[in-house]
Amino acid sequence: MHRSWGWLPITQLAAAALAVAAATVLAACAMPSDTSYGQQAPAPATTADQATQPMPGMTGMVMPASAPGADAPVATNTVAIQNFAFAPGTVTVKAGTTVTWTNQDQEPHTVTSVSGDELKSPALNAGETFKHTFATPGHFDYLCTIHPFMTATVVVTP
């Protein structure tokens, strides 16, 4: 049977074959033909298996341990949007610097402040860029409004 693998690197094809078998278990409750869902490779361990911690206010619900921009800050003015993540997750720039985001995914994303209006991009289609000049120092958390689990931070220094 021909399958469309889309984003899947060739090296993960073998792993994907294993996932088909696993997926049939998960598909048991859904529509009858929906074993055809099982085309995806298992998530990398870093995605689905990372440490989790309880989230206040929602009993039994857990979130990934990473906070917005929890990874080490990187001094750069370019951010890639790739595989549903901003990279680097935290960048540090001096006030007056223009930061450029480039969407390297096929899916649209936005660059939007969590609070306030510092960052408010339109939807960026595949390959599109968004530029913003940070005039004042501060700590700017942002996310993608379409996939709000994508969070990151720009730290602007004097």
Add this chain to the structure above:
Amino acid sequence: MTARRPGGEPEDSQDRPGGMSRRQLLRHGAWFGGAVVLTVVGGEVISHVGGAAAAAADDPNALRFVQLSDSHIGFHGPANLDVTGSFTRAINQVNGLDRRPDFVMHTGDLTHLSTPAQFDQVHQMMGELHTGKVFVVPGEHDSVDDHGEKYRATFGAGTRGDGWYSFDIKGVHFIALVNTLALEKLGHLGVDQLEFIERDVAGLSSDTPIVVFSHIPLFAMYPTWGWGTDDATQALSYLRRFSSVTCLNGHVHQLFSKTEGNVTFHSATTTAYPLPHPGQGPAPIPLTLPAGALGDALGIREVTYETGQHDLAVRDRKLA
């Protein structure tokens, strides 16, 4: 099936997928569908919650409504080269049902990128539905760049706050929520909306059946991908005294059902394109199925309720 204790405290469920690693999730594969019995009859899935609710499907006087979801008008990609055509088929399928539904609810992601042209198109298409009334709640794709302003300009008449509302039909109380604004990782209702819910149900008898619509699930389906609502527990606490609460959502583009205490959750499928099961793959990226298989992953949901019954009958039909 999860034990039900009408009117009592919801049982604390320890078996939520959000608390599991992918490996644990696979190991607990039996969890899927464990809460609600799904029966397949001639290409449709009927969920029997608590017994003979499906009998309502044949009663001409029963409450009858349709849930559509995640039409993503404006999407262009290999996962579905013609989302307009798919949504047209879904509308025709609704119009071809044996009995006209009292209303149709679209649970969000009407558009793909919230453009005025996409809102115009989906609004016109929904006007073709043969039904008493069309309702909608927004998805995050309907508020990409404006906090839902264009959405409310098109669909927000008669709503409160950022677009939430409630209504009653044939003895059932319906609450339509907005949990796609003020996002950070997860869906969010916010203080104003929580207050609305509390007041909205305050005067209702505890035996009033409650149906809650939202785009993002009100249960923790897969928080890593944002498939949950961070303050849903507070909202559901106001509904704890009701004997029958049914929460219908979209967002995840796949069927899924579970029961927690007095609440049954049903995630609907999409009219546009499937997404992976939780944790299968690095992100919720649209799935491209083999030629000819797409229609089987898409569908519409018909819900019926007969006065005096405890539960609603939920029928998920593949796209015809």
